[in-house]
Amino acid sequence: MQPRPELPSHVPAVVVGAGYAGLSAALSLQDRGIDVLLLEASDRVGGRVLSEQRSSIVVDHGGQWVGPTQQRLNAWAKRFDCPTFPTWNVGEHVDIWLDGSKSRYTGIGPDQGAGMAEYLEAIDRLNDLSSRIVLDDPSSTPELEKWDSETVYSFLDRTVGSGDARRRVALAVQGVWSCEPRDLSLFHLLFYIASAGSYEQLMETEGCAQERRFVRGAQDPALAVAAALGDRLRLGTRVLGIEHRDDTAIVHTRDGSVHTDRVVLATPPPATAKLEFDPPLPMSRDRWIHRSPMGDVAKVHAVYSTPFWRADGLSGQATLYGQHPVGVVFDNSPPDAEQGVLVAFVYGDRLRNWLALEPEDRRTAVVDTLRHVFGEAAADVVDYAEKVWPTDQLTGGGYAAVPAPGTWFEHGTAGWRTPAGLIHWAGTETATEWNGYIDGAISSGERAAEEVAAALLASATVG
Ligand SMILES: Cc1cc2nc3c(=O)[nH]c(=O)nc-3n(C[C@H](O)[C@H](O)[C@H](O)COP(=O)(O)OP(=O)(O)OC[C@H]3O[C@@H](n4cnc5c(N)ncnc54)[C@H](O)[C@@H]3O)c2cc1C
Incomplete structure (x- = not known):
């Protein structure tokens, strides 16, 4: 194993977390000519966006869609040449009602x-x-x-x-x-x-959040930004805590410490809650973080040799009421439809019940549901993958954090994203537009970078 290069003793700005928010903050700072170090605990970038190549197809285990009004993500797709394609939305959707009855429809609902x-x-x-x-x-x-x-x-x-x-x-x-x-x-x-x-x-899909997908997976722009950051990105570097004084902050990692003038924390609230702050964060921010658990979701992919449901006039989209483990299904086949892929979402109470099953029974439960919706051909699964986000140690769940009732009222003013001394906040949870989405993560990073650039300029002017 190669020894990891030592951390520099000082950089003007440190960003923590290389999801889309942290990547965006680091890229914005680099674009402004500010020397920045981006520290990421895991061995990859993307956070809640994770694309996996499985034989001939790419599976997006986390965030995947981009809509036409998501300007920042679309701008990255253009800047870094990451092609997208329309979500398959042709044919009739299926609605499985409480009593098990099935109706086919187009539009918003039957x-x-x-x-x-x-x-x-x-x-x-x-x-x-x-x-x-x-x-x-x-x-x-x-x-x-x-x-x-x-x-x-x-x-x-x-x-x-x-x-x-x-x-x-x-x-x-x-x-x-x-x-x-x-x-x-x-x-x-x-x-x-x-x-x-x-x-x-x-x-909705057309014209809305679910309109398009990335040909090479939704991690594609993140990988391109990582390449643009070069050695300013350190993977496998988990931050443990932050000492922050009037004029300097020390970011402590498992591999040593780095002094900095400003920190951008782009970690999800539950990951931020695991860090040690000296002095402690202001009460409102601390309470906001601790009262913002992540949502509970798993994404399950079932791969078939063809998108067989299309021949039956079905879009591959379904909504299911009642006791099924799955709430919603989409056609996640690749652009050339060389294979057929159904993605099933398991969330909330359904996830809690489904996770109580043994892995083999979980798979059977999902495949049985798909058979109920799309017919017997849905039993012929050639590949199966599940990603249970609440068990992901570094993100704690998804799609995003959900502040508990009362949190906005009690702590929103000072706790949502007001900087705490030298610490600035990014992450999709701090976004004004498309909060909870990849686009929101990117805009939050841009805003935090703007705050840092202004603060560094102000202290240089005073100095
Ligand atoms: C199943 C699922 C489906 C989704 N679908 C969509 C979709 O279709 N479209 C869409 O726009 N959005 C979607 N989302 C939401 C979207 O993925 C998120 O909003 C977005 O990726 C969040 O980015 P972020 O940078 O704010 O946080 P994250 O992606 O969570 O990044 C935080 C980073 O911080 C790192 N980290 C944590 N702790 C530490 C530490 N101590 N030290 C260093 N690094 C640390 C983590 O490893 C991670 O890389 C989905 C999410 C999920 C889970």
Whole structure:
């Protein structure tokens, strides 16, 4: 094994965490001519985005889609020449209802589906309320206390008469936030909708968040940025803690320490909570971090020799109500459709139940569900892969952190992303636009880099 090069004794800026946020912060600083060191605990970049080459196909175990309004990720795709292709969205989707009945539909949901009319009314209401969120400064939203004191569960119970319509919103909550409506503050849901532009932007494919995928996997732009950073990126370098004084910070790692003028922490809240800070973080930031658990999601890929469902006029997309382990399925086949790939999402309560099974039974449960939706051909799986994000030690889950009810109201003003002395905050959880998404991670890194550049300039001017 090659000995790892020693850490420099001093760099003007240190960024911690080489997910899309940390990569973005480091790249922005480098683009501004600021010497930066990016420290990443694992042996790869990308964090919650992980693309794996399996025989002839690439499997995206984490973040994968890019939508047309996600300007930063699209800009990276262009800058680093990372081709994308449209998500397969042709044919009819399948809706499996509570009683096991199956309907095929196009558009947002089955026209005659149970509770559809009230579901659409509820969505209008949520879109309407979300327009009142003050995006740049969410804590100044006039209804903050009221909305952050209520869970999405109690809001739906109070405002949506039809149980079937409530079930449809609940499935959307599980699909987009990877948690249950009882875990989610109404305020955070509305903030997230506002941050994406609309409920439809979060939910839909064409023109929306699920529109396109990366030909070489969604880690492609991250790998390109890593190459651009060269030796300014250190993999396998886990940060343990940060000493931060008035004019200098010391970042302690397993391989030694580095002095710096500014730190950008681009780690997810549960990973940040594991670091030791001396002095401790301000109370609001500390509480925000500790009250922001990650969502619970697993992504399961079933690979077939062909996308057989297309011959039956099906898109490969399905939504499942009731006791199935899987909530949503998409066609994740490669652009040339040389093989067929279905990706199944397991989240919230479903994930907890499914994880209690032995690995072989977990696979059987998913494949049986796919057979129920797409027919017997779904049993002929040629490859199978699952990634359970809550057991990932360095990210702690996904898609993103979900601040508990009351957290925005009690700690949002100072705790969301206000720098703590020399420490600046990045990570998708600190983004104004596309919070929770890759695009939000990139913009958060750009904002943190801007803060650092301004601070370094100010201290140089004073000095
Ligand atoms: C299953 C799943 C599906 C998703 N689907 C989509 C999608 O289709 N489209 C989309 O836009 N988004 C999607 N997301 C969300 C998206 O992946 C995330 O929002 C984004 O990748 C977060 O980036 P980040 O840089 O903020 O954090 P992360 O990617 O979590 O990066 C944090 C980094 O910090 C490192 N780290 C942690 N602790 C330390 C330490 N002590 N020292 C050094 N390094 C440390 C970690 O190893 C990691 O590399 C999905 C996420 C998941 C999990």
